[in-house]
Amino acid sequence: MRGFWTAVKLGWRNEANWTDPVLFFIYSVAKPISTVMLLVVMLEVIGGSGSRELRGFIVAGSALWSFVTSGITGLAWSVLEDRERFRMLKYLYVSPSAFLVLLLGRGVARIGVGAMGAIITLAFGVVVLGVPFDAARVNWPFLLVVTVAGLAAIVALGILMAAICLQTRQESWSYPEAVAGALYLVSGAIFPLAILPAPAQAIGLLTPLSWWAQGTRAALFPGGVDSIGGPGSLFATLAGHAVPTTIETLIALLLTGAVGTLAAVAVFRASDRRAKEYGLLDQTSGS
Numbered sequence: 001m002r003g004f005w006t007a008v009k010l011g012w013r014n015e016a017n018w019t020d021p022v023l024f025f026i027y028s029v030a031k032p033i034s035t036v037m038l039l040v041v042m043l044e045v046i047g048g049s050g051s052r053e054l055r056g057f058i059v060a061g062s063a064l065w066s067f068v069t070s071g072i073t074g075l076a077w078s079v080l081e082d083r084e085r086f087r088m089l090k091y092l093y094v095s096p097s098a099f100l101v102l103l104l105g106r107g108v109a110r111i112g113v114g115a116m117g118a119i120i121t122l123a124f125g126v127v128v129l130g131v132p133f134d135a136a137r138v139n140w141p142f143l144l145v146v147t148v149a150g151l152a153a154i155v156a157l158g159i160l161m162a163a164i165c166l167q168t169r170q171e172s173w174s175y176p177e178a179v180a181g182a183l184y185l186v187s188g189a190i191f192p193l194a195i196l197p198a199p200a201q202a203i204g205l206l207t208p209l210s211w212w213a214q215g216t217r218a219a220l221f222p223g224g225v226d227s228i229g230g231p232g233s234l235f236a237t238l239a240g241h242a243v244p245t246t247i248e249t250l251i252a253l254l255l256t257g258a259v260g261t262l263a264a265v266a267v268f269r270a271s272d273r274r275a276k277e278y279g280l281l282d283q284t285s286g287s
Contacts, residue, residue: 003097007105011078014106015113032117033124036062039190040129056132057225059125060217061189066117068154068183068209073176074110075103075158076165080172083284090282100159100268107158111151133220142246143219146253150212153257157183157209160264163271169285188213188227193234201234208260211253218246 016024039058082089093099125131161176168175186193186200187209193201204210205228214228229235229243236242244252275281 003095004101004105007097007102008109011074011106011109012112014081015109028113028116029120032062032066032121036121036125036129054225055125055129056221057192057217057227058190059121059129059131060220061213061227063118063121063125064150064213064216065180065184065189066114066121067111067151068114068157068189069177069180070110070114070117071107071151071154071158072161072180073158074107075155076161076176077110077173078103078106079162079165083281087284093281099272103159103162104155107155111154137222139219139222139246142250143216145250146212146215146219149250149253149257150208150216153208153212153253153260156257156261156264159268160260163264163268166271166275166280172285183207183209186210192225192227192230194230194232198234204228205235205252206256208253208256211249211256214244215246215249215253218249 036059039062040055043054043058079089082092092102095102126133157179158176161179164175165172184190186196186204187207188204189209193204193210196204210228214226217224217227226243228249229239229241231242233242235244239248
C-alpha cells in the first residue's frame with residue numbers, strides 16, 4: 001500500500017506540477033466543457049429542436065469518456081514516459097514495490113484527473129445546458145456498483161495497453177488514444193448501438209464499457225434514451241425484449257469485466273516476462 005500511494009502521488013505530481021494550480025484548474029475545466037459543447041452543437045445542427053431529449057445522453061457519454069481516456073492512457077503513458085522521457089523505468093522496476101502496483105498507482109492519478117472532468121461535464125450539462133436531473137430518482141446503490149465495476153474494467157484496459165507498450169517502440173504514444181477512439185465508436189458513448197451494423201453491435205455487447213455506460217445512464221437518468229437496446233437492435237433480437245433490465249446490465253458488466261481483467265493480467269504477465277528476457281525495460285526508441 002505504501003508503494004501504491006507513493007506511485008499515486010508521483011503520478012499526480014507529473015500531471016499537475018507542470019503549472020500553477022489556477023491554470024491547471026482552468027485547463028481541467030476547459031477541456032471537458034469544450035468537448036461536450038462541440039457534441040451538443042453538432043447534435044443541435046443535425047437534429048434540430050427534436051434532439052433536445054438526447055442532450056442527457058450526450059452529456060453523460062462525454063462525461064464517462066473522461067474516465068476511459070484517462071484510465072487507458074494513464075497506465076500506458078506511464079510506461080512510455082518512464083522509459084522514453086525520464087529514462088527511469090528500469091530503476092522503478094527493481095524498486096521494492098511490484099511493477100504492476102506502481103503502474104496502477106500512476107494510472108489512478110490520471111483517473112483522478114478524469115473524474116474531475118466527468119464531474120465538471122455533468123454539472124455543466126445540468127446547470128447550463130438544461131439536462132433534466134432529479135437526484136431523488138437516481139438509483140444510487142446501482143450507480144455505485146456500476147461505477148466500481150466500470151472503473152475496474154477501465155483499469156484492466158489500461159493494464160492491457162501498458163503490456164502492449166512494453167513491447168512496442170515507434171508511435172507507441174498514439175496507441176492508447178487509438179484504442180480509446182475505437183471503443184468510443186462501439187460502446188454507445190455518444191449514440192445508441194442500434195444505429196451500427198450488427199457485427200459492430202456484437203463487439204459493443206462484448207465490451208464492458210458499453211454495459212458501464214448503459215448502467216450509468218439508467219441510474220442517473222431513468223427512462224432516458226437507451227444505449228444498448230432499442231427497436232431493431234441486436235440486443236432486442238437476442239434477448240426478446242428491447243431494453244436490458246438493471247439485473248441484465250449488471251450481470252453483463254460483471255461477466256465482460258471479469259473476462260477482460262483476467263485476459264489483461266495474463267497478457268501483462270507474458271509481456272513482463274518477455275521484456276525481462278529481451279532487455280526491453282532499458283531500451284529507448286527516441287520516440
